[in-house]
Amino acid sequence: MLLEVNHLKTDFKLKKGIVHAVNDVSFGIEKGEILAIVGESGSGKSVTSLSVMGLLQEPGKVVDGEILYKGEDLLKKSEKELQKIRGDQISMIFQEPMTSLNPVYRIKDQIIESIMTHMKLSRKEALARTVEMLKTVGIPSPGQRANDYPHQMSGGMRQRVMIAMALACNPELLIADEPTTALDVTIQAQILELLYSLRERFNMAVLLITHDLGVVAEAADRVIVMYCGQIMEEADVKSLFSNPMHPYTLGLLNSIPRIEDESGERLYMIKGMVPNPLHMPQGCPFSDRCDRCMERCTLEMPELKEVGGHKVRCFLYNQEAGKEADDR
Amino acid sequence: MQMIKYMIKRILMLIPVLIGVSIIVFLIMRVFSPDPAPIVLGEHATQQSMQEWRLANGLNDPIWLQYVNYIKDAMTGNLGTSYYTKAPVTQEIFSRFPATIELAIAAIIFASLLGIFLGVVSAVKKNSIFDNGGRILALIGVSMPIFWLGILLIILFSGTLHWLPSTGRLNPLYQPTQITGFYLIDSLLTGNMNALVDALRHLVLPALALGMYSMAIITRMTRSSMLESMSQDYIRTARAKGITNRRVIRKHALRNALIPIVTVIGLQFGSLLGGAVLTETVFSWPGIGAYTVNCILKSDFPVVQGVVLLVAVVYVLVNLAVDIIYAFLDPRIKYAKKEG
Numbered sequence: 001m002l003l004e005v006n007h008l009k010t011d012f013k014l015k016k017g018i019v020h021a022v023n024d025v026s027f028g029i030e031k032g033e034i035l036a037i038v039g040e041s042g043s044g045k046s047v048t049s050l051s052v053m054g055l056l057q058e059p060g061k062v063v064d065g066e067i068l069y070k071g072e073d074l075l076k077k078s079e080k081e082l083q084k085i086r087g088d089q090i091s092m093i094f095q096e097p098m099t100s101l102n103p104v105y106r107i108k109d110q111i112i113e114s115i116m117t118h119m120k121l122s123r124k125e126a127l128a129r130t131v132e133m134l135k136t137v138g139i140p141s142p143g144q145r146a147n148d149y150p151h152q153m154s155g156g157m158r159q160r161v162m163i164a165m166a167l168a169c170n171p172e173l174l175i176a177d178e179p180t181t182a183l184d185v186t187i188q189a190q191i192l193e194l195l196y197s198l199r200e201r202f203n204m205a206v207l208l209i210t211h212d213l214g215v216v217a218e219a220a221d222r223v224i225v226m227y228c229g230q231i232m233e234e235a236d237v238k239s240l241f242s243n244p245m246h247p248y249t250l251g252l253l254n255s256i257p258r259i260e261d262e263s264g265e266r267l268y269m270i271k272g273m274v275p276n277p278l279h280m281p282q283g284c285p286f287s288d289r290c291d292r293c294m295e296r297c298t299l300e301m302p303e304l305k306e307v308g309g310h311k312v313r314c315f316l317y318n319q320e321a322g323k324e325a326d327d328r
Numbered sequence: 329m330q331m332i333k334y335m336i337k338r339i340l341m342l343i344p345v346l347i348g349v350s351i352i353v354f355l356i357m358r359v360f361s362p363d364p365a366p367i368v369l370g371e372h373a374t375q376q377s378m379q380e381w382r383l384a385n386g387l388n389d390p391i392w393l394q395y396v397n398y399i400k401d402a403m404t405g406n407l408g409t410s411y412y413t414k415a416p417v418t419q420e421i422f423s424r425f426p427a428t429i430e431l432a433i434a435a436i437i438f439a440s441l442l443g444i445f446l447g448v449v450s451a452v453k454k455n456s457i458f459d460n461g462g463r464i465l466a467l468i469g470v471s472m473p474i475f476w477l478g479i480l481l482i483i484l485f486s487g488t489l490h491w492l493p494s495t496g497r498l499n500p501l502y503q504p505t506q507i508t509g510f511y512l513i514d515s516l517l518t519g520n521m522n523a524l525v526d527a528l529r530h531l532v533l534p535a536l537a538l539g540m541y542s543m544a545i546i547t548r549m550t551r552s553s554m555l556e557s558m559s560q561d562y563i564r565t566a567r568a569k570g571i572t573n574r575r576v577i578r579k580h581a582l583r584n585a586l587i588p589i590v591t592v593i594g595l596q597f598g599s600l601l602g603g604a605v606l607t608e609t610v611f612s613w614p615g616i617g618a619y620t621v622n623c624i625l626k627s628d629f630p631v632v633q634g635v636v637l638l639v640a641v642v643y644v645l646v647n648l649a650v651d652i653i654y655a656f657l658d659p660r661i662k663y664a665k666k667e668g
């Protein structure tokens with residue numbers, strides 16, 4: 001296991017109360033695997049990834065759990081030790097390519113900075129590597145574009161630059177936090193394609209964060225569905241699409257726009273809204289939006305249980321372990 | 329290339345500015361200032377001698393004609409002569425102006441270095457004891473009148489501790505050969521180390537007094553600008569690269585925060601020239617500020633006009649310098665495009 005997250009809890013202590021942004025989340029990523037985390041806005045995807053990177057900002061704080069990278073707990077490491085890992089072994093790209101690059105430096109300087117921080121290369125060698133990386137991520141005439149400032153590039157190009165920067169030191173794990181959300185649909189597909197091919201080429205693991213199950217279908221090996229800071233379902237991607245178990249997963253699946261669907265019917269939407277993190281419903285966090293909510297759901301919190309190759313947090317599957325619910 | 333074109337344009341724009349400023353100061357002096365004749369000639373001057381003096385100085389012509397004549401002369405570099413010393417205005421100004429500029433530059437350097445340092449510390453250690461300390465210092469800085477601060481500094485560092493001289497620009501014994509009129513530069517050029525040290529020692533207290541207010545303003549601007557830039561996405565990216573916090577702050581956050589800070593420094597430099605009047609009085613600094621006030625009171629029209637024009641030039645040049653620094657700091661700025 002390359003990365004193993006155990007019972008991670010991350011809180012935000014606000015004046016109005018404590019938000020449990022990540023609440024007892026556990027998962028693992030194998031070498032070279034693409035694990036997707038899916039969920040609506042506010043489900044704690046970014047906070048999970050920032051916790052792994054050690055980049056949480058005040059008032060966010062990991063309050064419990066462990067984050068084992070190659071068996072070593074990142075939470076026990078000093079900031080100095082983390083700096084050696086960040087950008088070198090674990091890199092991250094972000095949702096907003098337009099603002100994620102420093103506007104006052106040429107892109108080559110931003111990539112060179114990363115390379116020279118972690119690799120023993122001269123500036124000249126670092127520049128050569130930068131151009132090579134830009135070529136790898138599909139930037140035309142990379143030698144020239146390396147001299148561009150971020151504002152001279154489109155969003156798609158900037159995201160490619162971010163990817164080049166993230167991969168410049170051959171990381172073993174890439175965390176991609178909604179890397180395509182801010183981009184046009186056609187560009188989205190290109191970037192996903194790129195990530196997918198780079199994963200093979202560099203043999204790195206990817207933690208792909210998205211709110212779009214459509215993205216997951218194309219790229220991921222395994223999927224975690226998150227809601228309100230908790231894992232609702234975990235399964236490999238084929239099984240999740242062919243046999244979704246959790247009502248929230250079903251809701252997400254039904255709201256994927258389908259190109260072949262010409263019925264003109266309105267897109268399905270999960271009813272209601274994500275609850276206010278300061279006022280979570282009692283019992284199952286999804287209970288106030290769930291079509292199949294039972295009395296028990298509003299009283300007790302279901303546990304994450306292994307059922308038919310999935311892990312599911314839902315009472316529909318929980319009465320007797322191993323026995324699937326009747327109908328769907 | 330674009331930059332040079334832009335600079336030439338900006339410098340050409342000085343011409344209308346100078347014409348406007350000269351008209352205004354010309355009118356103000358002639359309409360609101362007391363008649364210079366009795367002041368120049370003394371209380372016991374006769375009506376006739378005063379009339380003759382006015383005629384000789386062209387003050388009986390219609391104002392527009394006086395102005396045209398003034399501009400004509402100014403084109404040839406002749407700004408007139410002082411009513412009192414009879415020396416050319418240019419000479420009067422250039423014997424004093426370097427002292428003021430030297431003081432103002434020292435003050436702005438002090439204000440910028442300390443202001444940026446305190447502002448960065450405040451922002452990085454937000455809400456800590458450093459932050460609160462820095463903010464209190466800034467509050468004191470903006471609310472302390474220059475002359476009062478000047479007197480306090482003199483009492484403490486000259487009177488009580490005897491560390492630093494309280495008045496003047498230099499011990500005359502060390503006077504360096506005059507080249508630029510800036511003692512620091514002249515003493516460096518002539519290798520006169522005694523003069524350099526002595527000039528620096530004289531400069532410390534007035535520069536502190538003059539720069540304190542600007543230091544406070546720059547501290548505040550730096551703090552808020554740093555807080556703003558530290559919350560940007562590219563800072564998170566920089567940290568995700570694994571570079572040290574120090575480097576994140578200096579190379580990424582401060583570098584971006586500098587853009588608005590530079591504007592404030594430019595503005596402050598302009599207002600320092602105003603503050604110089606008080607500072608020069610308190611520290612008997614032989615600059616142009618106190619001298620000009622005296623000339624205004626004595627209705628020495630040519631000198632006042634000359635000084636105002638010079639100050640206008642300095643303002644425009646400082647603004648230009650700020651714009652140029654901007655272009656270096658922020659690659660998104662393209663002057664040539666904006667100017668058509």
Ligand SMILES: Nc1ncnc2c1ncn2[C@@H]1O[C@H](COP(=O)(O)OP(=O)(O)OP(=O)(O)O)[C@@H](O)[C@H]1O
Pocket residue numbers: 012014019021039040041042043044045046047048058059060211277
């Ligand atoms: N800086 C913060 N201050 C307070 N609360 C925060 C902060 N950042 C995140 N949270 C809390 O953590 C929860 C999870 O946020 P997170 O950003 O991880 O969601 P997400 O799943 O990444 O959503 P999105 O799809 O919008 O990116 C939010 O509901 C919010 O209440």
Ligand code: SF4
Pocket residue numbers: 246247248284285286287288290291292293294297302313314315316
């Ligand atoms: S536990 Fe109950 S409320 Fe929650 S998802 Fe399952 S059925 Fe719905």
Ligand SMILES: [Mg+2]
Pocket residue numbers: 045046047177178
């Ligand atoms: Mg997010």
